[in-house]
Amino acid sequence: MTQHKDVLSDLVEEGNTLEALLVDVDEAGWARPTPAEGWSVRHQIAHLVMVFGMAEKAAAEPAAFKEFVAGVRDFGEAVENGLKPYLPLDGKRLTDTWRAQRARTERALRAVPPERLVPWLVRPIPAWVLAAAGMMEMFAHGQDVTDALGITRQYTDRIRHVAEFTALTWEFGYQPHGLPEPKKGFRFELTAPSGESWTLGDPDAEQRITGPAVDLCLLATRRRHRDDLALTASGPDADQWLDIAQAYRGPAGPGRRPGQFAALGR
Helix, strand or coil, rough: CHHHHHHHHHHHHHHHHHHHHHHCHHHHHHHCCCCCCCCHHHHHHHHHHHHHHHHHHHHHHHHHHHHHHHHCHHHHHHEEEEEEECCCCCCCHHHHHHHHHHHHHHHHHHHCCCEEEEEECCCCEEEHHHHHHHHHHHHHHHHHHHHHHHCCCCCCCCHHHHHHHHCCHHHHHHHHHCCCCCCCCCCEECCCCCCCCEEEEECCCCEEEEHHHHHHHHHHCCCCCHCCCCCEEEEHHCCCCCHHHHCCCCCCCCCCCCCCHHHHCC
């Protein structure tokens, strides 16, 4: 994956870009439903505040983070409870809260030496991998926000961190579907938003996924259905993976329907 300083710098830029979209959103916009059932724009940003708060704790207070995770019995319930402090806030206060939380999280991640692992939900990981997970969260929930607000999103090569995180966590989709993992992962041959070619994953893998990097990120965050993306698979395991891909642990969720966004041209 890319270097520690690069992903942290891009985490800041990506957060600034998403924040800029929120500045002129009125209260009706904050209440607008997103493609995630039951979640408004406000829920999406509240979720980011919560996740970035967890990342700050993992980086700055690892013992407290481990204690918190050990006490979680139902992750879905924990997420619901984690949103509660932020949902009553109006749009401006929630944006200010997220800005402040991002700054604290960015400082905490920068303070972690590159060789040190930090605890996380599945296993200890380097801080720069946790920052890439933060990029994935912003990509996913930012997509829901732009879809709800009718904004055509402008993607940049910063999504490389999301694509790399997807290649790193390629096996996450098998457990929720009760499927055995293949013995080997895949090679990902991708085209960046800039037109640059990226090869990620196992360079020696015979089976591969090919297509736009944006489409891989939309697939793995389950923000678009496979049928609406220009991804192709070479090999039966790779083809199956396109049906179950997800870049996060836990239940897959309903995802998105084929053609759901066709009328919007997205």
